[in-house]
Amino acid sequence: MKVKIAVNGYGTIGKRVADAILKQPDMELIGVAKAKPDYAALRAVSLGIPLYVPKDKLSMFQEKGITVAGTIEDMLSKADVVVDALPGGKGVSMKQLYDEYGVKQIYQGGEKASVAERSFSTLCNYEETLGANSLRVVSCNTTGLLRLLCTLRRLYTIESVRVTLIRRAADPKEVKKGPVNAIKLNPPKLPSHHGEDVKTVIGDIDIMTAAVAVPTTLMHVHQVNIRFSERASRDKIIDALTTTPRIIVVNTSLTGIQSTAELSEALRDTGRPRSDMPELAIFEESVTTQGKELMLFQAVHQESIVTPENIDAIRAVTRLAATSDETIRITDETLGLKKGLYFIAGGVG
Amino acid sequence: MKVKIAVNGYGTIGKRVADAILKQPDMELIGVAKAKPDYAALRAVSLGIPLYVPKDKLSMFQEKGITVAGTIEDMLSKADVVVDALPGGKGVSMKQLYDEYGVKQIYQGGEKASVAERSFSTLCNYEETLGANSLRVVSCNTTGLLRLLCTLRRLYTIESVRVTLIRRAADPKEVKKGPVNAIKLNPPKLPSHHGEDVKTVIGDIDIMTAAVAVPTTLMHVHQVNIRFSERASRDKIIDALTTTPRIIVVNTSLTGIQSTAELSEALRDTGRPRSDMPELAIFEESVTTQGKELMLFQAVHQESIVTPENIDAIRAVTRLAATSDETIRITDETLGLKKGLYFIAGGVG
Numbered sequence: 001m002k003v004k005i006a007v008n009g010y011g012t013i014g015k016r017v018a019d020a021i022l023k024q025p026d027m028e029l030i031g032v033a034k035a036k037p038d039y040a041a042l043r044a045v046s047l048g049i050p051l052y053v054p055k056d057k058l059s060m061f062q063e064k065g066i067t068v069a070g071t072i073e074d075m076l077s078k079a080d081v082v083v084d085a086l087p088g089g090k091g092v093s094m095k096q097l098y099d100e101y102g103v104k105q106i107y108q109g110g111e112k113a114s115v116a117e118r119s120f121s122t123l124c125n126y127e128e129t130l131g132a133n134s135l136r137v138v139s140c141n142t143t144g145l146l147r148l149l150c151t152l153r154r155l156y157t158i159e160s161v162r163v164t165l166i167r168r169a170a171d172p173k174e175v176k177k178g179p180v181n182a183i184k185l186n187p188p189k190l191p192s193h194h195g196e197d198v199k200t201v202i203g204d205i206d207i208m209t210a211a212v213a214v215p216t217t218l219m220h221v222h223q224v225n226i227r228f229s230e231r232a233s234r235d236k237i238i239d240a241l242t243t244t245p246r247i248i249v250v251n252t253s254l255t256g257i258q259s260t261a262e263l264s265e266a267l268r269d270t271g272r273p274r275s276d277m278p279e280l281a282i283f284e285e286s287v288t289t290q291g292k293e294l295m296l297f298q299a300v301h302q303e304s305i306v307t308p309e310n311i312d313a314i315r316a317v318t319r320l321a322a323t324s325d326e327t328i329r330i331t332d333e334t335l336g337l338k339k340g341l342y343f344i345a346g347g348v349g
Numbered sequence: 350m351k352v353k354i355a356v357n358g359y360g361t362i363g364k365r366v367a368d369a370i371l372k373q374p375d376m377e378l379i380g381v382a383k384a385k386p387d388y389a390a391l392r393a394v395s396l397g398i399p400l401y402v403p404k405d406k407l408s409m410f411q412e413k414g415i416t417v418a419g420t421i422e423d424m425l426s427k428a429d430v431v432v433d434a435l436p437g438g439k440g441v442s443m444k445q446l447y448d449e450y451g452v453k454q455i456y457q458g459g460e461k462a463s464v465a466e467r468s469f470s471t472l473c474n475y476e477e478t479l480g481a482n483s484l485r486v487v488s489c490n491t492t493g494l495l496r497l498l499c500t501l502r503r504l505y506t507i508e509s510v511r512v513t514l515i516r517r518a519a520d521p522k523e524v525k526k527g528p529v530n531a532i533k534l535n536p537p538k539l540p541s542h543h544g545e546d547v548k549t550v551i552g553d554i555d556i557m558t559a560a561v562a563v564p565t566t567l568m569h570v571h572q573v574n575i576r577f578s579e580r581a582s583r584d585k586i587i588d589a590l591t592t593t594p595r596i597i598v599v600n601t602s603l604t605g606i607q608s609t610a611e612l613s614e615a616l617r618d619t620g621r622p623r624s625d626m627p628e629l630a631i632f633e634e635s636v637t638t639q640g641k642e643l644m645l646f647q648a649v650h651q652e653s654i655v656t657p658e659n660i661d662a663i664r665a666v667t668r669l670a671a672t673s674d675e676t677i678r679i680t681d682e683t684l685g686l687k688k689g690l691y692f693i694a695g696g697v698g
Binding site: 162164166168181187188190191208212217220221223225252258260261262283285287290297299 | 537561564570610
């Protein structure tokens with residue numbers, strides 16, 4: 001029998017998670033909930049996904065002639081697990097309702113860590129979170145950092161991590177956000193919260209992060225500096241990065257890709273849904289070691305990187321898979337996630 | 350008697366250096382040279398600055414009715430010092446001509462370090478360069494880094510420097526450069542050349558830099574991480590930063606400034622020529638110490654930060670001022686350069 005999943009919020013994350021659930025052999029999408037009768041609502045209905053709405057919005061949808069399956073409460077009464085994909089900070093206000101209906105809960109990184117029993121990242125703590133009642137999938141930037149750190153800490157003891165995050169200003173669909181022509185300190189006070197967020201998953205580690213927002217919509221870029229407790233081998237690191245799931249390694253001299261624009265264009269050529277990149281992309285030429293230190297650049301696709309982790313989090317709370325290897329195998333196969341050296345012909349697609 | 354200066358190249362740097370020379374009590378601007386008969390050439394003529402052109406371009410200027418004072422050779426024959434402000438990499442091809450005319454030479458950071466006897470940054474090595482025949486004023490990013498490092502190394506021994514440079518994609522006047530919507534690794538291979546360029550001025554130091562280019566025209570931002578050989582005091586560092594010439598400290602809670610756009614707008618309000626910021630701007634709230642480490646954000650106005658250093662370099666090669674303190678006093682007073690905590694009313698302007 002399949003586990004029944006409801007998705008509350010059908011925006012950037014919600015629609016991707018819903019699409020991903022439809023591809024899982026062990027999950028059934030009960031429906032999605034949305035508060036605004038817009039093109040995304042029309043899309044859900046046209047795909048045959050039951051659409052649920054807040055009680056007080058029923059008439060607004062009906063006036064527009066959008067077929068509604070019921071209220072959010074109706075949806076929750078049929079679900080085993082709810083994926084909360086409401087805008088950041090709004091999930092916590094739903095917690096009481098979710099608890100009343102006895103559904104297990106997956107929240108997003110826009111919520112405070114206290115919203116859930118544990119913060120979650122598949123490569124780092126899947127096994128520790130089995131059977132939890134609620135999990136919080138950390139944000140896109142934190143997910144990108146954790147994929148890297150949990151890969152590297154299998155090789156070496158990490159002494160310190162210093163990261164500069166160059167963040168995209170807005171997602172492609174966002175028309176009101178900026179900056180349009182500026183570098184914005186995000187925030188001016190250092191360190192930024194991203195380092196603290198990493199600790200919610202892997203515990204105490206010496207990490208300090210700084211972030212700026214810049215006028216682009218495609219991806220975040222991280223410049224990562226790590227110090228290990230021993231001399232680092234570049235070969236060993238490249239070997240780990242090219243064999244870890246959900247990490248792709250981009251070689252610039254091979255591909256000519258040296259920016260998020262070229263990487264995005266290559267993704268568009270693959271025919272993937274929405275040209276998404278749920279993998280973490282690491283630029284091979286940037287991977288540089290000096291003594292105990294490692295420097296590199298990585299790119300994070302802000303809209304899609306957390307999709308596979310949401311699917312894994314569902315398996316964790318429901319014990320659908322006993323190990324991270326098992327859930328990664330199913331998720332990555334169904335979603336077409338790649339690993340290894342990136343190349344266009346027959347590569348990531 | 351005033352020292353006679355020629356400026357070869359009248360673009361972003363050349364026009365600013367020429368304007369600055371006109372304000373110096375100990376310098377005379379012999380003329381500027383330009384190869385293209387455009388609005389900048391017309392401006393020079395309208396200001397009464399003698400305009401010199403390459404021999405083979407004389408007719409092109411005459412056809413447009415632009416009054417020309419002679420050839421570049423004519424200009425060099427009257428000068429004691431030439432400031433070469435040609436596009437990056439083109440200065441070296443003029444070196445032989447400059448030598449033939451026996452003029453001392455100031456080059457820009459776009460040239461290789463080997464173009465001149467020494468690379469130059471006022472706060473770091475003014476006294477070491479007195480009487481040199483040629484100097485190279487390092488680039489905007491390197492100048493910004495060196496102002497910071499040479500201020501801090503008076504307080505502590507610097508063990509290592511790690512910097513992420515978030516570079517503006519193009520200057521405001523540049524219509525062909527990008528990216529428009531991307532973060533570009535600049536370059537993908539680490540470390541970037543900026544760290545090596547710092548060493549051309551202050552010698553061997555453990556510095557590694559990484560750079561990206563982003564879609565903005567206003568300023569570069571540096572995220573700087575420094576490790577000292579002893580515990581660092583934030584108070585001591587803030588005190589040094591607020592009392593060093595050519596460094597302004599921006600307090601975000603006081604001013605609301607948390608981006609290069611807001612800082613640029615504040616500069617526009619001051620009435621400065623071109624709304625330039627030849628000072629290095631350091632964001633006070635970002636200045637964070639942890640043990641021996643220091644993190645901070647700083648902003649570099651790419652078009653104007655090297656202007657004062659060019660003026661000082663002229664004084665160094667001609668021995669017009671015996672110490673950095675002396676040249677800084679004259680340059681900063683004539684150009685209206687500020688130091689200390691930035692505030693709009695009566696502050697930087």
